[in-house]
Amino acid sequence: MALLDELxxxxxxxxxxxxxxxxxxxxxxxxxxxxxxxxxxxTHQSAAxxxxxxxxxxxxITVSSVDMAxxxxxxxxxxxxxxxxxxxxxxxxxxxxxxxxxxxLLVESAKSxxxxxxxxxxxxxxxxxxxxxxxxxxxxxxxxxxxxxxxDGIQRSDVTRLRGLLTHAGHTYTAASRExxxxxxxxxxxxxxxxxxxxxxxxxxxxxxxxxDTPGCTVCSDLGKVDEIRPGNFVFYDGQMLRLGVCTPQxxxxxxxxxxxxxxxxxxxxxxxxxxxxxxxxxIVDEGRPHYGYIVRLDGSGSWSAPLANARMAxxxxxxxxxxxxxxxxxxxxxxxxxxxxxxHVCLTVAALGGYCTLDGSSITTYTxxxxx
Amino acid sequence: MALLDELxxxxxxxxxxxxxxxxxxxxxxxxxxxxxxxxxxxTHQSAAxxxxxxxxxxxxITVSSVDMAxxxxxxxxxxxxxxxxxxxxxxxxxxxxxxxxxxxLLVESAKSxxxxxxxxxxxxxxxxxxxxxxxxxxxxxxxxxxxxxxxDGIQRSDVTRLRGLLTHAGHTYTAASRExxxxxxxxxxxxxxxxxxxxxxxxxxxxxxxxxDTPGCTVCSDLGKVDEIRPGNFVFYDGQMLRLGVCTPQxxxxxxxxxxxxxxxxxxxxxxxxxxxxxxxxxIVDEGRPHYGYIVRLDGSGSWSAPLANARMAxxxxxxxxxxxxxxxxxxxxxxxxxxxxxxHVCLTVAALGGYCTLDGSSITTYTxxxxx
Numbered sequence: 001m002a003l004l005d006e007l008x009x010x011x012x013x014x015x016x017x018x019x020x021x022x023x024x025x026x027x028x029x030x031x032x033x034x035x036x037x038x039x040x041x042x043t044h045q046s047a048a049x050x051x052x053x054x055x056x057x058x059x060x061i062t063v064s065s066v067d068m069a070x071x072x073x074x075x076x077x078x079x080x081x082x083x084x085x086x087x088x089x090x091x092x093x094x095x096x097x098x099x100x101x102x103x104x105l106l107v108e109s110a111k112s113x114x115x116x117x118x119x120x121x122x123x124x125x126x127x128x129x130x131x132x133x134x135x136x137x138x139x140x141x142x143x144x145x146x147x148x149x150x151x152d153g154i155q156r157s158d159v160t161r162l163r164g165l166l167t168h169a170g171h172t173y174t175a176a177s178r179e180x181x182x183x184x185x186x187x188x189x190x191x192x193x194x195x196x197x198x199x200x201x202x203x204x205x206x207x208x209x210x211x212x213d214t215p216g217c218t219v220c221s222d223l224g225k226v227d228e229i230r231p232g233n234f235v236f237y238d239g240q241m242l243r244l245g246v247c248t249p250q251x252x253x254x255x256x257x258x259x260x261x262x263x264x265x266x267x268x269x270x271x272x273x274x275x276x277x278x279x280x281x282x283x284i285v286d287e288g289r290p291h292y293g294y295i296v297r298l299d300g301s302g303s304w305s306a307p308l309a310n311a312r313m314a315x316x317x318x319x320x321x322x323x324x325x326x327x328x329x330x331x332x333x334x335x336x337x338x339x340x341x342x343x344x345h346v347c348l349t350v351a352a353l354g355g356y357c358t359l360d361g362s363s364i365t366t367y368t369x370x371x372x373x
Numbered sequence: 374m375a376l377l378d379e380l381x382x383x384x385x386x387x388x389x390x391x392x393x394x395x396x397x398x399x400x401x402x403x404x405x406x407x408x409x410x411x412x413x414x415x416t417h418q419s420a421a422x423x424x425x426x427x428x429x430x431x432x433x434i435t436v437s438s439v440d441m442a443x444x445x446x447x448x449x450x451x452x453x454x455x456x457x458x459x460x461x462x463x464x465x466x467x468x469x470x471x472x473x474x475x476x477x478l479l480v481e482s483a484k485s486x487x488x489x490x491x492x493x494x495x496x497x498x499x500x501x502x503x504x505x506x507x508x509x510x511x512x513x514x515x516x517x518x519x520x521x522x523x524x525d526g527i528q529r530s531d532v533t534r535l536r537g538l539l540t541h542a543g544h545t546y547t548a549a550s551r552e553x554x555x556x557x558x559x560x561x562x563x564x565x566x567x568x569x570x571x572x573x574x575x576x577x578x579x580x581x582x583x584x585x586d587t588p589g590c591t592v593c594s595d596l597g598k599v600d601e602i603r604p605g606n607f608v609f610y611d612g613q614m615l616r617l618g619v620c621t622p623q624x625x626x627x628x629x630x631x632x633x634x635x636x637x638x639x640x641x642x643x644x645x646x647x648x649x650x651x652x653x654x655x656x657i658v659d660e661g662r663p664h665y666g667y668i669v670r671l672d673g674s675g676s677w678s679a680p681l682a683n684a685r686m687a688x689x690x691x692x693x694x695x696x697x698x699x700x701x702x703x704x705x706x707x708x709x710x711x712x713x714x715x716x717x718h719v720c721l722t723v724a725a726l727g728g729y730c731t732l733d734g735s736s737i738t739t740y741t742x743x744x745x746x
Contacts, residue, residue, distance in 0.1 A: 008462045009440070011741075041690060048474045064692045065646075067382070067622070084692055085634040087646045088709040089381045109636055111708045135637045137644045187525060262456040262481055271510040277724040277742065281654035317439045317455055317543070318415060318508060318720055335484045336461040338626075349693055351650040352725065354741075368381075368727075369650065372500045 002300030003361055004257065004338050010274040012349060012356035013302045013340070014236065014364065018253035019044075020052050022234050026217065027056040033223045038062050038081060040232025043190075043347045045366040047075035048106035048237065062212075062230040066090040066097070067303045072366040073101050074140050081210075082106065083166065083230060085129060085137060087116045100124040106166060108138050111152050117157040125163035126154050127210060130195065132188040134170035141167075143149050144198040150202050164227065165199075167192055172215035174180030178245050184217030189224035199342070215246045238346035239284045242274040242307070249306045254356065255340040256349060257298055258321060265330045272339060275319040279341065292316050296321055296340040302359040305338045375673030376734055377711050378628065383647040384630050384711070385722060385729035386675045387609065387737065391626035392417075393425050395607050399590065399693075406596045411435050411454060413585070413605025418722045418731075418739040420448035439463040439470070442739040446474050452671040453477065456539070456603060458510060458538045459485045459503060462647040464492050469684040471495040472518040474667075479539060481511050483526050490530040498536040499527050500583060503568065507543035514540075514564040524577050537581030537600065538572075545588035551618050558589030562597035579704055588619045592604060592621065611719035612657045612666045615680070615681035627729065628713040630671055631694060638703045648692040652678060652714065665689050668696055669713040675732040677713045686714050 002350030003013075025038075030037035039053055042064040050061070050072065057161050060079040065068045069080045070093060086094075107113050116124070128150055131138035139147050147165075154162045167189035175181040192209045199207055212230030214237075223229060229253040236254040237247040259273030283290035295311035296304040311325035323339065343349040352355065355365045376386075396412075403410035413424055415437040423434070423445065423721075433452040436442045439460060442453045442732040454477030459467075470476050480486050489497070501523055504511035512520050526536045543563035548554040565582045572580055585603030587610075596602060609627040610620040631647030656663035668684035670679040684698035696712065716722040723729065728738045 008466070009460070065382075084646070085644065087382070087632055087634055089632045089646075093381070109708055111636075115709070136688075136690065136695065137637070259460055259462045261460055261485075264510070271458065273457070273462075276653060276655065276718075276721050280649060280725075282649065315509075317509065317722070335482055336488070344651075348649050348654070351534075351691070352653075354428065370425070 003302040003359060004298060004300050006361060007257060007302045007338070007357075008258070008364055010278040010353075011253050013257050014354050014358050015253050015303070015357045016052075016358050018251065019049070019235055022237065022251060023052055023056050026231060026234055027058065027224070029031050029217070030229055030341070035223055035226055035264075036060065036228035038210070038228045038230050039235070040064070040230050041072060041085065042068065042230040043350065044235050045063055045350050048364045049070070050077065062232070065369070066093050066239050067099055067369055068367050069103070073097060073335060075138065076103060080104065081125075081127065081230070083168070085114045088112060094294065095119070096122050099208055102165060107154070108152070110150060113150065113153045113160060116160050120159045123159055125162050126160045127166040128154070130165050130166040130167045130192060132191045133184065134168060136170055138167065141192050141195055142193055147195060148202050148204065149201060151199060152278065154206075160205070162207065165192055165195055166173060166210040169211060169213050169216055172213050173244070175215065175244065177301045181215045181244065181246070182220045183212070185220050186224060188216070189226055193225050212247070213239065215244060218246050236346045239344045240284060242283070242294065242342065243286060251345055252342055254343070254346050255296060255298070255304050256343055257302070257338050257340055260333065260335055260337045260339060263330065263333065265327055268324050270323040270325065270330075270333065270339065272317060272321045272323060272343050274321040274341065276316045277318055278317060278349070278352055279313070279321070279343050280345065280352045281316060282345035283350050284344045286312070289342075292321070293341040293343050295325060296342060297341045298338045307342060375672060375680050376732060377470050377673050379734060380630060380711070380730075382632070383651040385725075385726050386630050387729045387731050388626050388676070389425075389731050390477050391624060392422070392608055394423055395610065395624060395626060396429050399607055400431065400707070402590070402596070403602055408599055409433065409601035410587065411583070411601045412608070413456065413603050414443065414445060415421055416605040416723065417608050418676060419737050420445070421737045423448060425463065436585050437603070438742070439466050440742055441740050442470055442476070446470060451475060452605070455479065455498065456541070459489065461485060461488045466532055466596050466689055468492070471497050477536060477695055479529070480523070483523060487528045487534060492541050493532045496532055496534055496545040498598060499533045500505045500537050500539040500672050501527070503540045503565060505540040505564045506557065506709045507541060509541070511540065512736060514568055514584050514598065517568055521577065524572060528577075535577070535580065535682060537583055538565055538568055539583040542584060542586050542589055546613065546617070548588065548617065552617070554588045554617070554746060555593045558586070561589070562599055562699065562721040565667050566598050570615070574721070587614065588617060606720060609719045612717045613655070614669065616657045616659060625642065627719050627722075628669060628671070628676065628677050628715055629666070630711050630713055633706065633708055633710045633712060636696050636703065636708065639696050640699055641700055643698060643699055643703075643706065643712065646692060647694040647714065649689045651722070651725055652689060652716050653725045654689060655718035655721050657717045659685070664717075665694070665729060666714040666716050668698060671711045671713045678716060701734050
């Protein structure tokens with residue numbers, strides 16, 4: 001039976017061939033440039049996809065929460081960086097983790113460092129979170145004295161082993177062109193290596209530099225003098241990456257299949273079962289107008305077309321999606337047919353759905369965050 | 374031990390006293406006005422909270438998906454309307470459901486009606502979905518001939534029992550004032566009862582009218598000549614309802630507790646563990662500026678303050694939340710402290726988290742949608 005005939009509800013379809021190709025591309029790029037590849041697993045969130053990375057030679061990973069670290073530790077990963085400022089409320093879990101894997105933690109305040117030094121029962125690697133321009137969080141890249149003060153604090157105890165400086169150049173996601181992505185990536189790297197030099201001169205040793213955002217790591221031909229990269233989104237790519245020109249439609253590995261439930265050709269709208277609880281509500285801004293994803297046609301096997309011109313997921317309620325598309329695309333479309341949505345932000349779609357389906361019909365389950373205390 | 378000392382990660386706290394009060398208010402209002410109360414369970418999504426409704430005399434419910442209907446049928450509910458256009462892909466499940474509960478389905482096309490008549494093995498109630506002004510989906514309220522044509526089709530078979538006309542006046546959510554909410558609600562009700570009269574005159578019998586949105590049902594003193602109301606959000610209310618003036622801060626029954634992970638007083642920002650995977654990304658638009666929720670202080674027992682003036686959840690990444698608040702509120706705030714967020718749209722937050730916690734520390738699990746085929 002054709003894959004689409006087996007589906008009943010909104011389902012994220014993953015083309016494993018494309019995803020494995022994306023992994024091989026990034027692993028090879030890192031190898032050629034002599035940087036450690038510590039991919040971020042917050043995008044695919046799955047032990048099964050983790051194995052595809054292992055087959056590509058990956059041994060060290062990045063995650064975005066303590067609970068996600070536990071999930072991947074349970075699936076055989078033993079070198080894990082939690083790329084999120086330490087949540088001191090999860091001390092018990094951090095202590096348990098630190099005894100079973102090589103654990104990297106992010107700090108940006110003396111308070112967090114002091115807490116770790118007083119409470120941790122095993123040695124962890126500590127990375128100082130640096131804000132290299134994105135303005136989200138971290139110590140400012142242009143305040144080396146402040147960074148040095150925190151480094152002093154970290155070195156005060158053997159339980160916190162000062163490993164390096166870590167940043168996420170998230171401002172590459174809002175760049176206007178591939179050239180601007182590279183400029184922002186390179187500027188971020190330069191700020192990090194300048195800071196590394198300052199600390200070297202200050203006697204703190206040669207700290208490692210960790211960077212990594214999918215736009216920069218995909219587009220820039222020279223990854224710069226860094227020790228590791230941590231991109232994540234590239235495994236599937238998504239509508240935002242397509243909009244930015246980071247990837248081609250042929251590199252997007254995941255599509256949300258949605259059944260048509262109503263047709264309104266008089267206003268160019270198709271209503272599908274597929275809403276905010278499936279896609280989440282991140283947006284792509286195209287020519288000043290936000291929308292929730294590009295639209296593709298699916299064939300029976302789940303393979304998908306290039307994005308349809310002028311077709312967008314325009315509005316989302318809890319379960320409804322309203323697709324706006326040209327009347328010409330309505331020809332032959334009926335209630336019960338499938339359409340595909342390239343999500344704006346696939347990491348959130350994966351988190352919302354809790355699993356996906358490969359084109360050969362296999363289910364892949366993902367990490368389920370603990371929602372309760 | 375105080376509740377907050379037991380929490381480790383972003384957790385939705387529910388004040389059961391407020392929620393039960395909200396339920397009692399709406400049940401009593403429906404009773405006084407002689408309309409059936411068929412609350413929408415897509416907000417709380419929980420069998421446990423369903424019991425609070427049962428204690429308030431509720432026997433009939435609304436859900437937003439076939440799978441949610443199965444969940445509540447499994448928890449003893451036997452009169453369920455799925456307020457979403459029939460997804461013909463879920464025929465097997467619909468057939469199984471139709472044999473065990475009194476099932477109401479929504480249709481708006483001859484194709485869906487024909488499908489049900491050819492495939493259903495037990496009788497269902499059928500509601501014609503009417504667009505009474507919100508522009509999302511349904512047959513237009515001002516096209517009675519089209520509605521009559523669909524009614525004809527429905528009456529062609531005994532398996533589809535024509536029950537009534539159903540609408541969701543979703544445009545009350547974008548009203549500018551309580552007065553405008555009432556105007557839009559009443560206009561929607563009038564359009565529905567006019568259509569009901571047209572169909573009565575056309576010989577289709579006296580069809581029921583089902584309406585129901587939280588803003589209209591909360592604010593309007595006269596619910597009009599309708600047969601049933603289906604509000605859902607009112608059980609908890611949320612930031613959007615607060616912004617609209619539909620509820621007071623004292624009526625909001627749910628808050629997302631988030632631990633502080635970094636402080637940036639120099640730019641009035643607090644970084645918390647609590648991002649798009651916890652809150653989802655629906656927005657409140659306050660004075661032209663979108664944000665993701667109001668900020669409150671929590672005491673050790675989980676009780677919360679009124680919203681802090683000029684404090685907002687300004688930005689969300691996958692796991693990070695960036696709260697902007699006045700420097701004066703920073704006094705005494707430290708890494709590891711808890712803050713509370715009144716979510717923009719609590720239905721999506723519940724769906725994202727998969728559970729919540731009452732102030733006496735009990736965990737409440739919710740319906741988990743099937744993410745896979």
